[in-house]
Structures are given as structure tokens and as C-alpha cells.
Amino acid sequence: MNSCEGEKGVLDLYDVTIIGGGPSGLYTAFYSGMRALKTKIIEAKSDLGGLVTHFYPKKTIYDVGGIPSIEGAQLIEHLNRQAETFHPAIITGQTIVNMERLENQTFKLVASNGAVHYSRRIILAVGSGIFEVNKLPLEEAPLYENTSLFYAAGDPQRFSDKQVVISGGGNGALDWAAELAPHCKRLTVIYRGDQFVHALEHNVERLHTYQVDVKMSSEIVALSGTKGQLSSVTVCSSASGCSETVAADAVIVNHGFQFSLGGLDDWGMTIDNSGICVDQSMQTSVNGIYAIGNAASYPQKLYLIAAGFVEGPIAVNSVKHDLEPEAPAQAMVSTHHSFFNDK
Ligand SMILES: Cc1cc2nc3c(=O)[nH]c(=O)nc-3n(C[C@H](O)[C@H](O)[C@H](O)COP(=O)(O)OP(=O)(O)OC[C@H]3O[C@@H](n4cnc5c(N)ncnc54)[C@H](O)[C@@H]3O)c2cc1C
Incomplete structure (x- = not known):
């Protein structure tokens, strides 16, 4: 790392960068804020919301716990609002293609338009990758x-x-x-x-x-x-x-449509037919890189929006423990969380 990169890296260094702004990425950004981690989301498309926004915004979803029925676009609107609670950096229109681990063990991420991002840990919420319609x-x-x-x-x-x-x-x-x-x-x-x-x-x-x-x-x-x-x-x-x-x-x-993980499949992670293989902490085979939502592959994986709402917090808690071993294992529940109680 040269000194210029070092200075910029320190200046713009995030604790967690979530790649993918679908339902899993959005909820994970919220939970990451609950853990006081400096968080960034990077989404390839111009709109957040992943498959829901692009394939079924007007359809009614019935299987998210506690919400008897909700239109896809409305669920994404709620997730956006919730994600913004702790003011993460939200970047749209950038496809991350390259990753490099720097000497100080942080990651340098490069988008297809040349933009560079620095992060201590990475959470992949990329679904099945970038989708293009036929x-x-x-x-x-x-x-x-x-x-x-x-x-x-x-x-x-x-x-x-x-x-x-x-x-x-x-x-x-x-x-x-x-x-x-x-x-x-x-x-x-x-x-x-x-x-x-x-x-x-x-x-x-x-x-x-x-x-x-x-x-x-x-x-x-x-x-x-x-x-x-x-x-x-x-x-x-x-x-x-x-x-x-x-x-x-x-x-x-x-x-129909086609999915591609783009450059991500060259990052050295183990990938099987269902996605990026993760352990119980949602960590991939590459230290410091986690995968959640439709991107993650493990036995009994559920391909539901609600699954990402659990996998995201597990990944965030793993990151928190990794960065701050003394921190509690989980965030305080929202009813007793100081951020909400001090409002
Ligand atoms: C027609 C249809 C109906 C469905 N109905 C339901 C339902 O009723 N209930 C339910 O629970 N689930 C339903 N699902 C499944 C649900 O949509 C998925 O489980 C959910 O979208 C997964 O969310 P995700 O955030 O993990 O991935 P995605 O929604 O796939 O989002 C991934 C995001 O990552 C972005 N991305 C990918 N690669 C990169 C990169 N390199 N750089 C930057 N960004 C990147 C993509 O552009 C995308 O926005 C349905 C799916 C479909 C297709």
C-alpha cells in the first residue's frame, strides 16, 4: 500500500462494507448500526431492493413474520427507512468486481467504474449476483x-x-x-x-x-x-x-434472466451449486468475508426474505466479535437499546 492509498484508506475506512442492497443487505445495514459499526452498502443497480424491486414490486408478500401482507415495493420502502436509522453510507450504481487484502489486513474493493472503497470486513449480500434480463x-x-x-x-x-x-x-x-x-x-x-x-x-x-x-x-x-x-x-x-x-x-x-457473480468468483471463496459456502458464523472460506441471504450456501438454507434477516445479524455479530473481542456477543434488543431509549 503506498502512502496515498494509506491516507485515503484511513480516511474512508469502514468497519463493514455490505455488497448488495437487496432485502438482506438493507436489514443488515440496520443491524450493523445497532452494533455501532461504521457501515457502507454498495449496490450495483440504481435502485435498492434486489429481486423484490426488479421482479415483483407490485406483488403481495405474505410470508414475512409479523406482516400479514405487504406489497413488495412497500416492504423495500420500510427496509430502506430502517436501514437509514444509523446513517450508513449508501452507494448505488456501482458493481464491485475486485477485492485485494492490503498489508494492514483491510480490504480494498474496486467497482467496475474504477471507484475504490476500503473496509475492515466485507459482507456479501449479492443474491445470485448481478441479474440481466434476456x-x-x-x-x-x-x-x-x-x-x-x-x-x-x-x-x-x-x-x-x-x-x-x-x-x-x-x-x-x-x-x-x-x-x-x-x-x-x-x-x-x-x-x-x-x-x-x-x-x-x-x-x-x-x-x-x-x-x-x-x-x-x-x-x-x-x-x-x-x-x-x-x-x-x-x-x-x-x-x-x-x-x-x-x-x-x-x-x-x-x-427469463441471467445471473453472474462477476469477478467475485475469483476471490478464492469456496462456491458450490447453491452459492457461497459459509460456516455457522456466516464467514466464507476467506477470512473476513461473510455471505448472507440468497448468496449464502449451507445445509438447510432457506431462500426466503426472512432468512436474510437472521443471517445478516449473525454475520454482523461475527464481525463485531472479530474486530472487538470484548464486545457483547449480540446487540442489545431494540426495546432496551440506548439509541432508541435516548430518543
Ligand atoms: C418472483 C419472485 C417472487 C418471490 N417471492 C417471495 C416471497 O413471497 N417471499 C419471500 O420470502 N421470498 C420471495 N422471493 C425470494 C426473495 O426475493 C429472495 O429471497 C430475496 O430477494 C433475497 O434477498 P437478497 O438481498 O439476499 O438478494 P437479492 O434480492 O438478489 O439482492 C442482491 C442484490 O445484490 C446486488 N449485487 C449483486 N452483485 C453485486 C456486486 N458485485 N456489486 C454490487 N451489488 C451487487 C444485486 O444488484 C441485488 O440488488 C421471491 C423471488 C422471486 C424471484
């Missing part, structure tokens, strides 16, 4: 993106009285169909398979209930419109070999 493989598709071609349904109201085409046949696509059908003027689902083998039965049944027009063994082969506004799509049936034009004000594509 885009519609048509040359003209970018011309319509975000004006009339979308890769997430978002608020159903924006499709009120519109002719909408959904491309895809998994649960995500059929979920969107059921959500949008009551709002649209006309809804068509186009799927290249001849059966909905990747969708739950009740999702398929809902298509009939809402009288959605379904075109199986078919795919969109061309988009037509002007100035970013679609007017129709050309659909080709692999069964009949025929093409037809379907009127469309908007197309929503759900062709």
Missing part, C-alpha cells in the same frame, strides 16, 4: 425499449385500456398476465412452447378466467411502430408456419 432478440427492439417495449410489468395502471402483448410462458409471464388482464383492453400471451411446462397450474387457469388470448408454439418475429411507439407485432407460428399481425400498444417480455 432481451427480445430483434434488431429493432432497442427502438421501443422503455417507451412501449418493457422487460418488467411494473404498475398495471399504465396499461389501462391498452392492447398488450406478453411474450413468455413461465410463472413470471403468466403472473403478469393475471395482474394486467383486468386493466387492458386486450391481452395476448405469446409463447414458443406447446405447453406451459414451467408454470404453476393455477397461473395457467387464470389465463382462461381472464379470457386472455393465448398463442402457443409462436414467437414475435418483428415489431412495427413509429417514434418508439409500437402499433403491432408480427407473430410466427412454428406449428403452422403462418405469420399474423397482432395489434399492440405495448409488449412486455419475460424470457
